[in-house]
Amino acid sequence: MKRRVGVASLGALLLASCAAVPHDPPQVAQLQPAAVGLSAQGATIAPDWWTVFHDPQLDTLVTMGLAANPTLDRALARARIAEATLGVRRSDQLPQVTADGQSLYQRFPERSLYPPPYAGNAYPISSVQANLSWNLDLFGRQRALVTGARADVAAAALDAAAARLMVSTSIAQAYVGLARAEQLIGVADNFVATRREAMGFVTSRIRNKLASQFELRQAETLLAEAEQARTRAVAQRELLVHALAALVGRGADFYPQIASPKLAFDTPPLVPETLPADLLGRRPDLLAGQARIDSAVAGRRVARADFLPNVSIQALAGFAALGLGSFFDAGARTYGAGPAIHVPIFEGGKLKAQYRGATAALDEAVAAYDDAVLGAVRDSADALTHVRASDQDTAEQRRVVAGLRETVRLNQVRVSTGLGSQLDTIDAGFRLLEAEQALVSLQSDAFTHRIQLIAALGGGFQSSPPPAAAHADMPS
Template identity: 50%
Template sequence: MRLTPPVPAPPLPGTCSFARCRAGLAAAIALLFAGCAVPASHPAVSAATPTTLALAGPSVQLAPDWWRAIGDPQLDRLVADALAGNPSLDIAAARVRQAQAVLERQDAERGPAADLDAQVQGSRLSGRYTIPPPFAGTVRALGTAQAGLSWNLDLFGRQKAAIEGAAAQARAAGYDAAAARLMLAGSVVQSYVEVARAERRAAIAARTISAREGSLSLVQTRERNRLASRIDTAAAGTLLAQARLALVQAQAARVLATNALAALAGRGSDYAAAIGTTHLAPDAALPVPAAIPADLLARRADIAAAQARIVAAGAERQVARRAFYPNINLSALAGLQAIGFGNFVDLDSGTAGGGAAIHLPLFDNGRRRADLAGATAALDVATAQYNDAVVTAARQVADAIAQVRTADATQARQREVTAGFAETNRLNTVRVASGLNSRLDLVDNDVRLLDAQLADANLSIDALAARAQLATALGGGFDPVQDAIR
């Protein structure tokens, strides 16, 4: 007797065999992983470090109000007025608020959202459609009221990355505001130093004018008594005119500097006219490091902002990467639907539903790939901008240190030059009074003496300006924790 294996019965309609179900499941999983495959896209720029820039100097501590070390209460008031009234700070503060609003918006996307929709509409219902009598072919009121709830589960962290990026942008905006305050304070100090420079030059010119007016009067008396020539009088008049020119130039420079201070404070010409005489300490107690501090990168607000933007760009890159993953949402709704007002309040008109939805991107003709490449390039841009800010900061500190040293050394030599011209002038005056020299012989030395005195005044101000510039380059007492958001 020959046995034959039983023939399996064909599957019932609407069902599938185990093999077919397994094949379908495998195909679905394959499609899932195909949709989630993330193309390779790696950053090409690395962030600079203190080691790569050879930063090895000791740390330098600066007070947030470092300009008070200059010792002029009027300067302190001018800086306070500028920090309170300069329009550029309003712009920076508005950008901080804008970044915070974006952060709040991104954070709100992480939680559930609920909405309510209601509608009443008069409509003629078709008599030749799916609506049965007695409603078919009549005009009825259609009412709908529905409450919905939706929630993106963010299983793959796309929304979390977006929140991290927005938070980093908010920190960067706060650091930008801190950098703006520092630059504003530094600009006020520099303009105030120019006021002091003009005042010192004016004082030197005024003293020189007084002395040369006396000399001209004396020469004119000698000319009338035939003890001096017209040439001597002309020489004395030329020296007086030179001193008066120096005074006019100094007064004009002071007007420009006070106008700059008024603009920095957000005020007008009346504010500039009220600025009194400066009283700067000759040797301001501002620190001067021997080398660029190793912690410079943590002391600058602009560098902190650039670093925060690297974090933000990295988070945006993660958003672009996770766009390749499925998106799963939960939704639910409940409401009322009825034809006619009377039926609308009937409990049988209630409707409800709920469930989960998955969105799986399979093919978009390269859009997500391009978005990821663009986000990676944006990260490289942020990193390159950070490196540029770091190199610029190191150069600014190095230049400021060199300027302080040069100003100190040059000032010492200039004082020797000024003293030499002053002694020569004294001896020449004695010889002219004794009749051994003509007044014309003093012209060249007198001109050089005034120039030397003006140069001496300039160098003393240059030394103070260089110290203020160094304080700004070192970060001006920036605190990353306190100055992040204001």
């Protein structure tokens, strides 16, 4: 009879203790692909996208960077921390068994509840006890914690994927910069040689009283400018070598091992014509944002479950005795089992505040995701625009270079027939070398913008065939 009364009382307590959850819905909506103007076209993700540049040294450097980079190592460590937290949350769903033992030598006071012969004397108090506790999770609080921890693991893994993409694109951009510096050194060498030739020609004219000191100073200034351009290109190359070594986790001993790049600036990889519809499902940072939304949703469920009773099963079994002589007697046995319930009655508004905070955290996660989506769409669109613009600019610069080459050839013909001046040929040569220097910069920009597009798309893309007209106006 007493047991039935206890069960009935527990049931009534459960029903009465279901506190009302405040009506506090989320206020931020999650953006969808159609809302940001993505097309229905897909794109293929290449996990080793850098191989599209066909440079074995770049392949090696990226592989090294992905194997030993502090930024990536930190992201992987955070992923392991999240996995460990998930293990802790999962263990909370299982029965917990512990064992406690104690032997305390204690004097019992005369002025207390202890009767003689214990009062005024000291005795050992010993106990050994096994305890069992099992949270029944009737309202899903533990399940929500596990769901949130699982989402955190996914977010941390995606953060690591984003770090991999960042490391690989950083190495590739530095490598393109190195190739640019190498080619600019070659162009500068041609500048220096040509301007030394010009200065020698001016000196010869001064000896023959056909030129003035003004022309000599002008030639010297042009030579100094050419030498300065080479000095800057060499310094830029050294800085990029240092950057590449740091990105792959190496030091100064690695500098001499970095050879000249073999990038084919004349044949940049093709790019897609439109943004892919799966952009939101391919960028690791956006996927990590989605996982954090899932974690925030689970956190809101946890805050909601805190309004409800928490019921668990408690059990114990062991021995306890006053004095060591009777510790293992049958009378020293102790055991017990039964339900335990925690009921929130008055929390001073704490639970409501926690629930509102969890709802606000969900809104923040959604807003952060939406902001990242808009940024991703803009970055991708900007990268496509830069690629198209740089390709067009490069094609136009090729025509400039081709025209200046023809001008230099015709001037040489004029000089050889006595119809032109050697100064005209040298001046055209200056302009040609400057145009070639600008062409190298534009070609490297075309590669850099492609790498930025790769990063904006989440890593790689499926090349689309170029329009027929794209090559018609591009000089060989």
